[in-house]
Protein backbone atom coordinates (compact mmCIF):
# COMPACT_ATOMS: atom_id res chain seq x y z
CA UNK A 262 0.00 0.00 0.00
CA UNK A 263 1.24 3.50 -0.63
CA UNK A 264 -0.05 6.89 0.34
CA UNK A 265 -0.66 9.04 -2.72
CA UNK A 266 0.30 12.69 -2.74
CA UNK A 267 -3.41 13.49 -2.64
CA UNK A 268 -3.57 11.72 0.73
CA UNK A 269 -5.88 8.75 -0.10
CA UNK A 270 -4.87 5.24 1.00
CA UNK A 271 -4.50 3.01 -2.02
CA UNK A 272 -4.15 -0.75 -1.87
CA UNK A 273 -2.80 -3.00 -4.62
CA UNK A 274 -4.43 -2.18 -7.94
CA UNK A 275 -5.45 1.25 -6.74
CA UNK A 276 -8.24 -0.10 -4.48
CA UNK A 277 -9.41 2.55 -2.01
CA UNK A 278 -9.19 0.88 1.42
CA UNK A 279 -10.16 3.87 3.54
CA UNK A 280 -13.73 2.58 4.08
CA UNK A 281 -12.49 -0.91 5.12
CA UNK A 282 -10.17 0.46 7.80
CA UNK A 283 -12.61 2.83 9.41
CA UNK A 284 -16.29 2.48 10.14
CA UNK A 285 -17.65 6.00 9.86
CA UNK A 286 -19.57 7.25 12.93
CA UNK A 287 -22.75 8.58 11.46
CA UNK A 288 -23.41 10.92 14.38
CA UNK A 289 -19.89 12.45 14.24
CA UNK A 290 -20.04 16.24 14.08
CA UNK A 291 -18.88 17.77 10.79
CA UNK A 292 -15.58 19.71 10.94
CA UNK A 293 -15.98 22.98 12.81
CA UNK A 294 -16.66 25.84 10.36
CA UNK A 295 -14.54 28.11 12.58
CA UNK A 296 -11.38 25.99 12.12
CA UNK A 297 -9.78 27.30 8.92
CA UNK A 298 -7.77 25.12 6.59
CA UNK A 299 -4.40 26.83 6.26
CA UNK A 300 -2.32 26.52 3.10
CA UNK A 301 1.21 27.85 2.65
CA UNK A 302 3.16 27.76 -0.62
CA UNK A 303 6.94 28.12 -0.69
CA UNK A 304 8.51 29.06 -4.03
CA UNK A 305 12.15 27.97 -4.29
CA UNK A 306 13.15 24.62 -2.77
CA UNK A 307 16.76 25.63 -2.11
CA UNK A 308 18.56 26.07 1.21
CA UNK A 309 16.29 28.86 2.40
CA UNK A 310 12.99 27.48 1.09
CA UNK A 311 13.63 24.10 2.70
CA UNK A 312 14.71 25.59 6.03
CA UNK A 313 11.44 27.57 6.05
CA UNK A 314 9.41 24.51 5.00
CA UNK A 315 10.83 22.29 7.71
CA UNK A 316 10.33 24.94 10.42
CA UNK A 317 6.72 25.44 9.29
CA UNK A 318 6.18 21.67 9.57
CA UNK A 319 7.75 21.27 12.99
CA UNK A 320 5.80 24.28 14.30
CA UNK A 321 2.48 22.94 12.94
CA UNK A 322 1.64 26.16 11.07
CA UNK A 323 -0.16 24.72 8.02
CA UNK A 324 -2.62 22.01 7.06
CA UNK A 325 -1.18 22.02 3.55
CA UNK A 326 2.36 22.91 2.47
CA UNK A 327 3.25 23.31 -1.20
CA UNK A 328 6.74 23.48 -2.68
CA UNK A 329 7.39 25.04 -6.10
CA UNK A 330 10.68 25.07 -7.99
CA UNK A 331 11.99 24.85 -11.57
CA UNK A 332 14.05 21.74 -10.80
CA UNK A 333 11.58 18.81 -10.77
CA UNK A 334 14.02 16.19 -9.43
CA UNK A 335 15.18 18.35 -6.53
CA UNK A 336 11.56 19.25 -5.84
CA UNK A 337 10.35 15.64 -5.72
CA UNK A 338 13.37 14.60 -3.66
CA UNK A 339 12.70 17.32 -1.09
CA UNK A 340 8.97 16.53 -0.99
CA UNK A 341 9.57 12.82 -0.41
CA UNK A 342 12.23 13.48 2.21
CA UNK A 343 9.79 15.65 4.19
CA UNK A 344 6.87 13.24 3.68
CA UNK A 345 9.01 10.42 5.09
CA UNK A 346 9.11 12.32 8.42
CA UNK A 347 5.30 12.11 8.69
CA UNK A 348 5.43 9.75 11.68
CA UNK A 349 7.32 12.35 13.72
CA UNK A 350 5.46 15.52 12.73
CA UNK A 351 2.03 17.09 13.10
CA UNK A 352 -0.19 16.02 10.16
CA UNK A 353 0.39 18.24 7.14
CA UNK A 354 -0.34 17.46 3.51
CA UNK A 355 2.84 18.12 1.52
CA UNK A 356 2.66 18.70 -2.23
CA UNK A 357 5.28 19.73 -4.76
CA UNK A 358 5.12 20.69 -8.41
CA UNK A 359 6.65 22.85 -11.12
CA UNK A 360 3.05 23.80 -12.00
CA UNK A 361 1.63 26.74 -10.03
CA UNK A 362 -1.89 25.25 -10.21
CA UNK A 363 -0.91 23.28 -7.10
CA UNK A 364 -0.70 26.56 -5.12
CA UNK A 365 -4.40 27.35 -5.66
CA UNK A 366 -6.07 28.97 -2.67
CA UNK A 367 -2.89 29.59 -0.65
CA UNK A 368 -3.27 31.81 2.41
CA UNK A 369 0.40 32.71 2.36
CA UNK A 370 2.94 32.51 -0.50
CA UNK A 371 6.59 32.72 0.53
CA UNK A 372 9.06 33.48 -2.26
CA UNK A 373 12.66 32.33 -1.77
CA UNK A 374 13.54 31.50 -5.38
CA UNK A 375 16.53 33.05 -7.03
CA UNK A 376 20.21 33.70 -7.13
CA UNK A 377 22.08 34.05 -3.85
CA UNK A 378 25.23 35.98 -3.00
CA UNK A 379 28.63 34.66 -3.93
CA UNK A 380 31.52 35.18 -1.50
CA UNK A 381 31.68 38.91 -0.60
CA UNK A 382 28.90 39.88 -3.04
CA UNK A 383 26.31 42.40 -1.80
CA UNK A 384 22.60 41.61 -1.80
CA UNK A 385 21.86 44.57 -4.08
CA UNK A 386 24.08 43.01 -6.75
CA UNK A 387 21.56 40.17 -7.23
CA UNK A 388 18.83 42.50 -8.42
CA UNK A 389 18.72 42.07 -12.22
CA UNK A 390 18.88 38.26 -12.06
CA UNK A 391 16.10 38.01 -9.50
CA UNK A 392 13.76 40.59 -11.04
CA UNK A 393 13.69 38.46 -14.21
CA UNK A 394 12.61 35.45 -12.11
CA UNK A 395 9.95 37.44 -10.29
CA UNK A 396 8.25 38.21 -13.61
CA UNK A 397 7.71 34.44 -13.95
CA UNK A 398 6.82 33.76 -10.33
CA UNK A 399 4.50 36.51 -9.08
CA UNK A 400 1.80 36.49 -11.86
CA UNK A 401 0.93 32.77 -11.50
CA UNK A 402 0.90 33.02 -7.70
CA UNK A 403 -1.59 35.89 -7.96
CA UNK A 404 -3.65 34.06 -10.59
CA UNK A 405 -4.15 30.98 -8.42
CA UNK A 406 -4.41 32.76 -5.04
CA UNK A 407 -5.85 36.24 -5.60
CA UNK A 408 -6.49 36.72 -1.87
CA UNK A 409 -3.11 35.51 -0.64
CA UNK A 410 -0.47 37.39 1.32
CA UNK A 411 2.94 37.55 -0.41
CA UNK A 412 5.97 37.24 1.85
CA UNK A 413 9.20 37.90 -0.04
CA UNK A 414 12.56 36.52 1.12
CA UNK A 415 14.73 36.49 -2.05
CA UNK A 416 17.40 39.19 -2.15
CA UNK A 417 17.68 42.09 -2.38
CA UNK A 418 14.54 41.64 -0.34
CA UNK A 419 13.43 45.29 -0.07
CA UNK A 420 13.59 46.04 -3.80
CA UNK A 421 12.10 42.65 -4.69
CA UNK A 422 9.20 43.25 -2.29
CA UNK A 423 8.54 46.47 -4.19
CA UNK A 424 8.75 44.52 -7.48
CA UNK A 425 6.35 41.86 -6.13
CA UNK A 426 3.92 44.58 -5.00
CA UNK A 427 3.98 46.17 -8.46
CA UNK A 428 3.67 42.86 -10.35
CA UNK A 429 0.86 41.60 -8.10
CA UNK A 430 -1.36 44.68 -8.12
CA UNK A 431 -2.17 43.80 -4.48
CA UNK A 432 -2.87 46.40 -1.79
CA UNK A 433 0.33 47.11 0.15
CA UNK A 434 -0.95 45.41 3.34
CA UNK A 435 -0.79 42.05 1.52
CA UNK A 436 2.83 42.32 0.33
CA UNK A 437 5.74 42.32 2.76
CA UNK A 438 9.38 41.32 2.90
CA UNK A 439 11.11 39.36 5.66
CA UNK A 440 13.36 42.42 5.89
CA UNK A 441 15.27 42.99 9.11
CA UNK A 442 13.33 40.46 11.21
CA UNK A 443 16.47 38.34 10.80
CA UNK A 444 18.94 41.20 11.39
CA UNK A 445 17.02 42.11 14.57
CA UNK A 446 17.33 38.53 15.80
CA UNK A 447 21.08 38.68 15.16
CA UNK A 448 21.18 42.02 17.01
CA UNK A 449 19.25 40.61 19.98
CA UNK A 450 21.54 37.58 20.08
CA UNK A 451 24.66 39.77 20.18
CA UNK A 452 23.25 42.10 22.86
CA UNK A 453 22.05 39.14 24.92
CA UNK A 454 25.47 37.52 24.60
CA UNK A 455 27.14 40.79 25.66
CA UNK A 456 24.89 41.14 28.74
CA UNK A 457 24.57 37.41 29.45
CA UNK A 458 20.77 37.47 29.32
CA UNK A 459 18.12 35.64 27.27
CA UNK A 460 17.70 37.06 23.74
CA UNK A 461 13.91 36.79 24.15
CA UNK A 462 14.14 39.38 26.95
CA UNK A 463 15.95 41.82 24.67
CA UNK A 464 13.69 44.16 22.72
CA UNK A 465 15.76 45.71 19.95
CA UNK A 466 15.15 46.63 16.35
CA UNK A 467 17.24 46.96 13.25
CA UNK A 468 15.26 48.90 10.63
CA UNK A 469 15.83 50.16 7.07
CA UNK A 470 17.47 48.06 4.37
CA UNK A 471 18.08 44.34 4.96
CA UNK A 472 21.67 44.96 4.02
CA UNK A 473 24.62 47.23 4.43
CA UNK A 474 22.71 50.47 5.13
CA UNK A 475 20.53 49.03 7.93
CA UNK A 476 19.94 51.16 11.03
CA UNK A 477 20.24 50.05 14.68
CA UNK A 478 17.67 51.72 16.95
CA UNK A 479 19.84 51.99 20.04
CA UNK A 480 17.67 54.62 21.72
CA UNK A 481 14.72 52.21 22.12
CA UNK A 482 16.52 49.07 23.29
CA UNK A 483 15.23 47.53 26.47
CA UNK A 484 16.13 44.41 28.42
CA UNK A 485 13.41 42.94 30.62
CA UNK A 486 11.54 46.25 30.29
CA UNK A 487 14.54 48.39 31.34
CA UNK A 488 15.53 50.98 28.68
CA UNK A 489 19.24 50.25 28.34
CA UNK A 490 20.87 53.53 27.29
CA UNK A 491 18.86 55.79 29.61
CA UNK A 492 19.52 53.31 32.46
CA UNK A 493 23.30 53.54 31.84
CA UNK A 494 23.09 57.33 31.63
CA UNK A 495 21.03 57.64 34.86
CA UNK A 496 23.47 55.35 36.67
CA UNK A 497 26.33 57.37 35.17
CA UNK A 498 27.80 54.20 33.71
CA UNK A 499 30.08 55.12 30.82
CA UNK A 500 29.71 53.29 27.51
CA UNK A 501 31.63 53.73 24.29
CA UNK A 502 29.71 54.71 21.18
CA UNK A 503 32.29 52.63 19.28
CA UNK A 504 31.13 49.49 21.15
CA UNK A 505 27.60 50.12 19.89
CA UNK A 506 28.87 50.68 16.35
CA UNK A 507 30.88 47.45 16.56
CA UNK A 508 27.80 45.45 17.57
CA UNK A 509 25.85 46.91 14.64
CA UNK A 510 28.76 46.18 12.29
CA UNK A 511 28.78 42.57 13.52
CA UNK A 512 25.08 42.35 12.58
CA UNK A 513 25.77 43.73 9.09
CA UNK A 514 28.72 41.37 8.65
CA UNK A 515 26.80 38.31 9.91
CA UNK A 516 25.51 37.06 6.57
CA UNK A 517 28.88 37.68 4.85
CA UNK A 518 30.61 35.66 7.57
CA UNK A 519 28.17 32.72 7.44
CA UNK A 520 28.30 32.70 3.62
CA UNK A 521 32.11 32.68 3.70
CA UNK A 522 32.01 29.70 6.09
CA UNK A 523 29.16 27.48 4.82
CA UNK A 524 28.24 29.05 1.46
CA UNK A 525 24.74 30.29 2.35
CA UNK A 526 22.55 31.17 5.34
CA UNK A 527 19.50 29.07 6.11
CA UNK A 528 18.55 28.09 9.68
CA UNK A 529 18.03 31.57 11.13
CA UNK A 530 16.04 32.77 8.11
CA UNK A 531 13.96 29.57 8.38
CA UNK A 532 12.98 30.40 11.97
CA UNK A 533 12.55 34.09 11.18
CA UNK A 534 10.08 33.45 8.34
CA UNK A 535 8.16 30.76 10.25
CA UNK A 536 7.83 33.30 13.07
CA UNK A 537 6.31 35.79 10.61
CA UNK A 538 4.00 33.10 9.16
CA UNK A 539 2.71 32.34 12.66
CA UNK A 540 1.98 36.00 13.42
CA UNK A 541 0.12 36.40 10.11
CA UNK A 542 -1.85 33.16 9.91
CA UNK A 543 -2.69 32.95 13.63
CA UNK A 544 -3.57 36.67 13.72
CA UNK A 545 -1.07 37.27 16.52
CA UNK A 546 -0.89 41.07 15.98
CA UNK A 547 2.76 40.92 17.03
CA UNK A 548 5.20 43.63 16.04
CA UNK A 549 8.02 42.62 13.72
CA UNK A 550 10.58 44.69 11.84
CA UNK A 551 9.61 43.75 8.27
CA UNK A 552 9.80 45.35 4.86
CA UNK A 553 6.66 47.40 4.23
CA UNK A 554 5.68 50.30 2.00
CA UNK A 555 7.41 53.00 4.04
CA UNK A 556 6.43 56.19 2.26
CA UNK A 557 5.10 58.70 4.77
CA UNK A 558 6.40 56.93 7.90
CA UNK A 559 9.32 58.30 9.95
CA UNK A 560 9.93 61.09 7.44
CA UNK A 561 10.57 58.66 4.54
CA UNK A 562 9.60 60.55 1.39
CA UNK A 563 10.84 60.79 -2.17
CA UNK A 564 9.32 57.66 -3.71
CA UNK A 565 7.58 54.36 -3.14
CA UNK A 566 10.11 52.36 -1.18
CA UNK A 567 9.83 49.18 0.85
CA UNK A 568 12.10 48.94 3.88
CA UNK A 569 11.83 47.53 7.36
CA UNK A 570 9.87 49.32 10.04
CA UNK A 571 8.31 47.86 13.21
CA UNK A 572 4.97 46.66 11.85
CA UNK A 573 2.03 44.85 13.39
CA UNK A 574 1.17 41.59 11.58
CA UNK A 575 -2.08 39.66 11.56
CA UNK A 576 -4.50 37.75 9.32
CA UNK A 577 -4.93 40.86 7.15
CA UNK A 578 -1.16 41.06 6.58
CA UNK A 579 0.46 44.34 7.59
CA UNK A 580 -1.99 45.98 10.02
CA UNK A 581 0.02 49.11 10.85
CA UNK A 582 3.40 50.65 11.62
CA UNK A 583 4.28 51.46 15.22
CA UNK A 584 5.45 54.89 16.17
CA UNK A 585 8.68 54.34 18.12
CA UNK A 586 10.57 57.44 19.15
CA UNK A 587 13.71 57.81 16.99
CA UNK A 588 16.56 60.21 17.70
CA UNK A 589 17.36 62.74 14.96
CA UNK A 590 20.44 60.69 14.03
CA UNK A 591 18.44 57.45 13.74
CA UNK A 592 15.80 59.17 11.61
CA UNK A 593 18.50 60.61 9.33
CA UNK A 594 20.13 57.16 8.96
CA UNK A 595 16.74 55.68 8.09
CA UNK A 596 16.20 58.30 5.39
CA UNK A 597 19.72 57.57 4.04
CA UNK A 598 18.89 53.86 3.94
CA UNK A 599 15.69 54.64 2.01
CA UNK A 600 17.76 56.72 -0.44
CA UNK A 601 20.17 53.78 -0.98
CA UNK A 602 17.27 51.48 -1.88
CA UNK A 603 15.57 54.10 -4.06
CA UNK A 604 18.81 54.71 -5.99
CA UNK A 605 19.02 51.01 -6.83
CA UNK A 606 15.31 50.84 -7.61
CA UNK A 607 15.55 53.78 -10.01
CA UNK A 608 17.76 51.63 -12.28
CA UNK A 609 14.83 49.25 -12.81
CA UNK A 610 12.39 49.70 -15.61
CA UNK A 611 9.54 47.41 -14.70
CA UNK A 612 7.21 48.87 -17.29
CA UNK A 613 4.29 48.54 -14.89
Ligand SMILES: NC(=O)C1=CN([C@@H]2O[C@H](COP(=O)(O)OP(=O)(O)OC[C@H]3O[C@@H](n4cnc5c(N)ncnc54)[C@H](O)[C@@H]3O)[C@@H](O)[C@H]2O)C=CC1
Pocket residue numbers: 304305306307308309310329330331332335373374375376377378387394397398413414415416417418439440443471525526527530
Ligand atom coordinates in the same frame (compact mmCIF):
# COMPACT_ATOMS: atom_id res chain seq x y z
N1 LIG B 1 15.90 37.91 3.16
C1 LIG B 1 16.77 37.20 3.86
O1 LIG B 1 16.97 37.46 5.06
C2 LIG B 1 17.52 36.10 3.19
C3 LIG B 1 17.41 35.95 1.84
N2 LIG B 1 18.10 34.97 1.20
C4 LIG B 1 17.94 34.89 -0.24
O2 LIG B 1 17.11 33.78 -0.57
C5 LIG B 1 17.37 33.40 -1.91
C6 LIG B 1 17.53 31.89 -1.99
O3 LIG B 1 18.71 31.49 -1.34
P1 LIG B 1 19.10 29.92 -1.27
O4 LIG B 1 17.90 29.14 -0.92
O5 LIG B 1 20.32 29.82 -0.44
O6 LIG B 1 19.47 29.65 -2.78
P2 LIG B 1 19.47 28.24 -3.52
O7 LIG B 1 20.31 28.41 -4.74
O8 LIG B 1 19.79 27.15 -2.55
O9 LIG B 1 17.94 28.03 -3.94
C7 LIG B 1 17.31 28.81 -4.91
C8 LIG B 1 16.21 27.93 -5.48
O10 LIG B 1 15.45 28.73 -6.39
C9 LIG B 1 15.07 27.87 -7.46
N3 LIG B 1 14.64 28.67 -8.61
C10 LIG B 1 15.40 29.34 -9.52
N4 LIG B 1 14.61 29.92 -10.43
C11 LIG B 1 13.32 29.64 -10.08
C12 LIG B 1 12.06 29.97 -10.62
N5 LIG B 1 11.93 30.74 -11.71
N6 LIG B 1 10.96 29.50 -10.02
C13 LIG B 1 11.05 28.72 -8.91
N7 LIG B 1 12.23 28.37 -8.35
C14 LIG B 1 13.34 28.83 -8.92
C15 LIG B 1 16.32 27.05 -7.73
O11 LIG B 1 16.05 25.89 -8.50
C16 LIG B 1 16.77 26.75 -6.30
O12 LIG B 1 16.22 25.53 -5.83
C17 LIG B 1 18.59 34.20 -2.35
O13 LIG B 1 18.17 35.32 -3.10
C18 LIG B 1 19.20 34.64 -1.04
O14 LIG B 1 20.00 35.79 -1.16
C19 LIG B 1 18.89 34.10 1.89
C20 LIG B 1 19.00 34.18 3.25
C21 LIG B 1 18.34 35.21 4.02
Ligand SMILES: CC(=O)C(=O)O
Pocket residue numbers: 384416443516526530
Ligand atom coordinates in the same frame (compact mmCIF):
# COMPACT_ATOMS: atom_id res chain seq x y z
C1 LIG C 1 21.71 36.13 2.96
C2 LIG C 1 21.01 37.08 3.82
O1 LIG C 1 20.36 37.98 3.35
C3 LIG C 1 21.13 36.94 5.24
O2 LIG C 1 21.43 35.87 5.77
O3 LIG C 1 20.96 37.96 5.93
